[in-house]
Amino acid sequence: MTTANCPTCGGPIEFKIGSSFLVVCPHCRSAIARLDRDLKDLGKVAALVETDSPLTIGLSGKYNGKSFRLTGRAQLRHALGGVWDEWYAAFDDNRWGWLAEAQGRFYMSFEEAVPDLPAFDSLAVGEPVPKLKIPLIVSEKGGAKYASADGEIPYALVPDSTSIYADLSGEHGLFATIDYSDEKPVFYAGKEVTLAQLSLDAGAAQAKPEKRVAITNLGCPNCGGSLELRAPDATERVGCPYCGSLLDCTQGKFSLLQALKKKGEQPLLQLGSVAEFEGVKQIVIGFMKRSCVVEGATYYWTEYLLYSKALGFRWLVRSDNHWSYVKPLQTAQVRPGDKFAYFAGKTFKRFQDAPAKVESVLGEFYWKVTIGETVATSDFICPPQMLSCERTSYAGDDKGHPGGGEIAWSLGEYISPDEIQTKFKLAALPSPQTVGACQPNPHQGWFMTGVKGVAAVFALTIALSIIFPSDPIFDQEIKFEAQPAAKTVSAAGSEPAVESTSVWVSEPFELKAHKKISIEAKTNLDNSWMGLEGALIDETNGEVLPFELDIEYYHGTDSDGSWSEGSQDGSHYIAAQPAGKYVMRIEGHWERMAQPISFHLVAEQTSIDPVYVFLALFWVMIFPAIGIVRKFMFESGRWSESMYGGSSSSDD
């Protein structure tokens, strides 16, 4: 430990860490840098804005098995508003870790020597960083001002100076920053971490006194209405719920930015109402109405900002009375393309690209939102999920802020209005009248259901044919001789002059009970017909069961090409008969009776009737067929709302 006196106020200051470069004087809040031979005052820093952070200077922990202690902290103000914390962790192995804390998320990174880093201007938001061994995407680039600091810091933090940076995102939670504040850029690489991964000293963390910015119940400077802030340390803008005025909320003070002539749309979910998502109780702190213009038509939707200490910020989006719960993603978690985006092994189809404009706001927001603020958005869907990409860009200013931009991906999950109603204990919510962009298709899966039904029918048919195998009765080649014209069948009621010889009678055969009789005739008819009058004769009692078998087969060629109708084969099924001895009689008629005709006749007892198979198949397929039609109608309704309408998913 090195002790010294502050060169500004003379008060005692301590450098507890040998490698620290700067300490903020606890007496006069001067940033005192440790030079080779003396100390230098880099300027006064403002007091820290107290937040709900679970971290505090002096807290110790372990990361990847290495012990560390938090020695300092800086607060940086984003060019678009919003403050994030940077904690400085001194590790036992003399390394310094940068622990960034923003919106309830933590990122631990370490300085790494990377030669030939690309220039700041050459980086494009959403694009990969060139020359790096590990693929990293630029998620944000811009400038931030050092607003305040405390404790021991490993570098020369100049109060009110601007840090120029590019935040990078990689797969598996990889996080990196290139710091362009100095002449030579510095590369920091690390990962998003949880508090559990930091193994913080539990006792010290719990002992931290609860501090909140005391700006609750302040009055609106426009209407005097009482405003209660629920996330005061993160709130940058407030939309007054009484008069609709937009207020700036910086360092505990409200100032009027915009007094609106009329109040905007009122929220369905009341500000301050609480519901549980992801197993965490979250409070509605903000409400925003946004719009986009697609092909000349303006579409509106509303968004509710949710806040919890454990998860930070989340969104509930209501569009055409459809709801979705939205949480942020790391840029590199999503692989975007022209028509598709890929996330977590799923393919999302591009649905909409449009600039989204803020129409009205109520409640608290963690960035400096303005009415009319517009960002470029792209939506990709894989119901029930939706990936949304918002791109923001801003110009530099004459105060040292470079121009910059940010790309933010988020994942929305469809929630039914009933679920929202239950979670928020509401009486009723308006029902959607259209198909939601990421609404799950209730008719999804009918194709596979139908396939299973068809498979069940075939499986049962195979089982039946095994359990009740066919029994052959006869297999006979039959020839009817040519018939003189006079021998054709006479008019009804009169007796023919000559007996017909076109009759065939089988040998007697035994039939088993409970089995159908299949009779199949195979002919070589060619543009002709044949009629068989059959009779199954029960020899024990002389009862006759007549049946008919008509076969015709015609074919030819016309202006449309070749055609054919009928078949050369025919079959007939007779229901099961009582067991016993039977004879089958077949009397034939055919078109060209002046010529002989022959055919093959096969009879057997069987359990399988093709008509029954067909009826069973018809039944198992009719519902899936209707379901598939309704599925495509549903998808058609969904995509009619898209600027890429006309296409539909077919991943049934």
Added chain:
Amino acid sequence: MRKFYWLSNLGVMALYGSASAFGWGFSDGPREKLSADARTSPGGYRSYHFWHSGFRGGK
């Protein structure tokens, strides 16, 4: 809907299985009685005379 579908499928399968196992079929019409002449005369089944005088089958 799908529950109803699968329940109805079970019913249809049961009906199909039973019809196949017991040989149930659509009616081919009532059995007719053949005259004793056709049954007892040699070649009676074959004879147009006996067949069509005692029983008129076919069309």
